Amino acid sequence: MNHSEELASPGRRALFRRLVKPKPVELPESIYPRPPWAQDNQTFLALCDRCDRCIDACPQRVIRQSEESHPVLKGLPVLSLDYGRCDFCDQCVDHCPTGALSKEDGRRIQAVARVSGHCQLTLNQHCDFCVDACEEDAIRIKDQRVQIDEALCTGCGECSLDCYDKAITLHKRC
Numbered sequence: 001m002n003h004s005e006e007l008a009s010p011g012r013r014a015l016f017r018r019l020v021k022p023k024p025v026e027l028p029e030s031i032y033p034r035p036p037w038a039q040d041n042q043t044f045l046a047l048c049d050r051c052d053r054c055i056d057a058c059p060q061r062v063i064r065q066s067e068e069s070h071p072v073l074k075g076l077p078v079l080s081l082d083y084g085r086c087d088f089c090d091q092c093v094d095h096c097p098t099g100a101l102s103k104e105d106g107r108r109i110q111a112v113a114r115v116s117g118h119c120q121l122t123l124n125q126h127c128d129f130c131v132d133a134c135e136e137d138a139i140r141i142k143d144q145r146v147q148i149d150e151a152l153c154t155g156c157g158e159c160s161l162d163c164y165d166k167a168i169t170l171h172k173r174c
């Protein structure tokens, strides 16, 4: 039996297909949070057509185009809470024409606050601006340290805005 006759047999073809089964393509993932209500990474990448309507619709100006170099990620909308807060006004999701942002399964929280800088408390100073800023009651001070309850945090960014030392920053929720 020559090589092409061998592959022509159904058993051989099945074995060949198993051996050369294509590997699933690994999709790149942004290091930044997406706007609220963004679908999971795979669905979002498939649906978002970079129309920028969410960016234009955001009254707080906290959505911007990603500058990541990967061609799949570049230009897609990301949430940027360095100088603003999100008040979950719905404008981004309501203006998304493709369903990349979708209210179907409720609000998908994309960001989370973390203590990352030089908090005044670590210098033995008194400060509780972040505690007062958090409407979700997600921040506590214990043993002269800020503690953030990630389960309660909505990633709004208010605590970061109110911290004069920028000791709290917002990150992609994993």
Ligand code: SF4
Pocket: 035, 036, 057, 058, 059, 060, 061, 062, 063, 085, 086, 087, 088, 089, 090, 091, 092, 093
């Ligand atoms: S919910 Fe409102 S404030 Fe938040 S990112 Fe969307 S448009 Fe901007």
Ligand code: SF4
Pocket: 047, 048, 049, 050, 051, 052, 053, 054, 055, 077, 095, 096, 097, 098, 099, 100, 101
């Ligand atoms: S409005 Fe929707 S489709 Fe357009 S850029 Fe934003 S997420 Fe993508």
Ligand code: SF4
Pocket: 112, 113, 133, 134, 135, 136, 137, 138, 139, 148, 152, 153, 154, 155, 156, 157, 158, 159, 160
């Ligand atoms: S991001 Fe918003 S919800 Fe989360 S800890 Fe800060 S103020 Fe609270």
